[in-house]
Amino acid sequence: MVHETRVPPSQEVDVLIVGGGINGAGIARDLAGRGWSVCLVEQDDLASHTSSASTKLIHGGLRYLEHRAFGLVRKALSEREVLLRSAPHIMWPLQFVLPHDPGMRPAWLIRLGLFLYDHLARRDVLPASRSVDLRRSPLGAPLQPRLQQGFVYADGWVDDARLVVLNALDAQAHGAVIRTRTRCTQARREARHWVVTVEESDGRAATVRARALVNAAGPWAERLLRQVTQPAGVEPLITRHLRLVKGSHIVVPRCFEHDHAYLFQNPDGRILFAIPYEGAFTLIGTTDQEIHGDPRDARADDAEVAYLCEQASRYLARPVTPADVVWRYSGVRPLLDDAHGNPAAVTRDYRLETDDLAAPLLTVWGGKITTFRQLAEDAGNALGHMLHENRPAWTRGACLPGGDLSGWIDVSGHPARDFARFLQAVQDRHPWLPPALAQRLARAYGSRIERVLCGARNVDALGEPCAPGLYEAELSYLRDEEWARTADDVLWRRSKLGLHLTEAQRADVASWFTRATLLGHTQAWTP
Structure with missing residues (x-):
């Protein structure tokens, strides 16, 4: 605390x-x-x-193979499953569909890239890549009919903040x-x-x-x-x-029903992700735009939003328009200046x-x-x-807080299966929790969930609801144990509840923090 x-x-x-x-x-x-x-x-x-404005992927970087960044890709691929095992509540496997556009990279080149992606590092949990007939698969249903062939490969998802x-x-x-x-x-x-x-x-x-x-x-x-x-x-x-490169993303209402993500190839050589997000939405990104000045001022501008919508609409059967955008965000990547002219190709x-x-x-x-x-x-x-004090490394096999589920289940070592069994254990122990709330709390806090529930045996014991599905017990936990001091800390970083709430509901959460501050709850120095 x-x-x-x-x-x-x-x-x-x-x-x-x-x-x-x-x-x-x-x-x-x-x-x-x-x-x-x-x-x-x-x-x-x-x-x-x-670190809260990424595309939220644990991935090797398939496109970096084109720039011959084999060392970087191998390093990233070797980390994927290490990370997935360390925190299966906030990281999980995610499969991507790469539709083949005949006007883009040839199919043989994509197959070669995926073969390297499968074999550059050891893989125990994530499945190997495969071909898919988009005409006969549900994965092709959200796409334009001209896209008939595709490939499926696996990486990971992470709640970055x-x-x-x-x-x-x-x-x-x-x-x-x-x-x-x-x-x-x-x-x-x-x-x-x-x-x-x-x-x-x-x-x-x-x-x-x-x-x-x-x-x-x-x-x-x-x-x-x-x-x-x-x-x-x-x-x-x-x-x-450093070269400061802005990457912008948009969030729109859900574009497809299944649980796979898409990787689209753009005519400018870049790629675009369309990812299931927060249940009701699709996350689309990203851009690469070099900036100068204070990174605090970086924003996803209208031109970037138009670009993301246009490129996604080249693949999706139902076009995406700027009017569909419910949220936009932008992060500044601090990339090493390697004198490369194209920001997308900077290491x-x-x-x-x-x-x-x-x-x-x-x-x-x-x-x-x-x-x-x-x-x-x-x-x-x-x-x-x-x-002059060499001390041994220790994190490779260590779990992050909430990631050790062994107190709840017999851990199999497969992150997705282990989390599903953990969620069932949470629901069995706390049958009074509404299913959606149990799912969100289990995802956010993993085995630390009891710290949030504070011994509650019914919903009323969680305190007043400050917003739908957000109770005083959770806000107090986030304030006391996770350094949250404002509504934005909770609604856009500790969670993404801000996407699901109205402006008035977000204001109610802000009012809770105002009252907490007036009562003297300020952050502490813990020597």
Whole structure:
């Protein structure tokens, strides 16, 4: 639980991490589990930017094979099933249909790519790719009649923002300090320590002394080096540069009834995903548009929405129009500048840059959500080397919070089957829970669901409903244990309930947080 105390005027830790996205949270978890004292600071909410605005896939990146990024694809493919087993409640297998458009890539090339995709890394849970006759399969029903042949392959789905929160929870369980809405304003490097000034949202400042500093600021990583870690008037030595590439998505009412997703090929060489989303919707994305300026200002503009609708309508029998869009969002990918002219072709791989000429500094450049665990492990190894304290890695076989279902069922090792049996166990233990609520809570919290239910034996014991299907017990849990401080934290990151609620209902959730704040519930520093 997050205890309600103030930030002390000074604090000493082994490692200070700047950035509360997936890479920062993953590194905090890895380091804390190795026994180092860790503090993570994030200027906003956890996963409030890039890490909650992805296409929400655990995937190798089929299209990266065309750019000969075999190392990246192999690395990502090897992580898929590791991640699926670690948190089967928020990650699960998802099969994709790739319709063959004769005007696009030839069928033989697609078969070759899928063969490599099947065999570049070991696969125990996910099925191999196969051909499908779209004229005779329900998978072809939502598509235009001209599309007669296709291919089916498997990857994984992830609730991206919850993945970040679970890593932060696990880091905290291993002793890490997680500070949201706390900005790093200055970092002074000494021979053996960093002296870092952090500032809370109310303006209160504190000083943290750290033996090492990790720059996991994502789109702000280069800016952090230029403006925060250098003395005034000193030009920073920056050996790598970021290209900030905006990826926008749209959500529309459900375009098809089955549980497969689609991958569409566009004439410009890009690909487009159409994915079942939140039961009643379809998620369509993404774009690749280079931006300049503050990543906070990135928005999915009307031109991108029109592009996504147009490209999806090239395949779907029922056209998608901008008027259908119920939600749009955009995330900024911090990609390594590899001098490639096409933003879609810029590498999605990561680089860890280390500097131990004085107190150690590690900067994370690039990365993708699928490889976050391996990135964090590599970062832990690098920091151990710089601190002269090599400690063994531990996360490959470890579950994330809520992911260990062995207290509820006999785990088979197949994530989808295990979750289905877990959900049945939840319904058997709590038959009073409405089925839709049981499903949502089981998906969101896994084996931590009892922390949310707080011993309730009927719906009334969950407190007042602040919105349909959202009770005070869950809001209190999210506030006290998952760093939620606003309605947006809950409705668009800890969940996607915002899609299902009216504006007035969303306002009711905001009012609950306002009342909680007035009663003195503020985030705490837990040393």
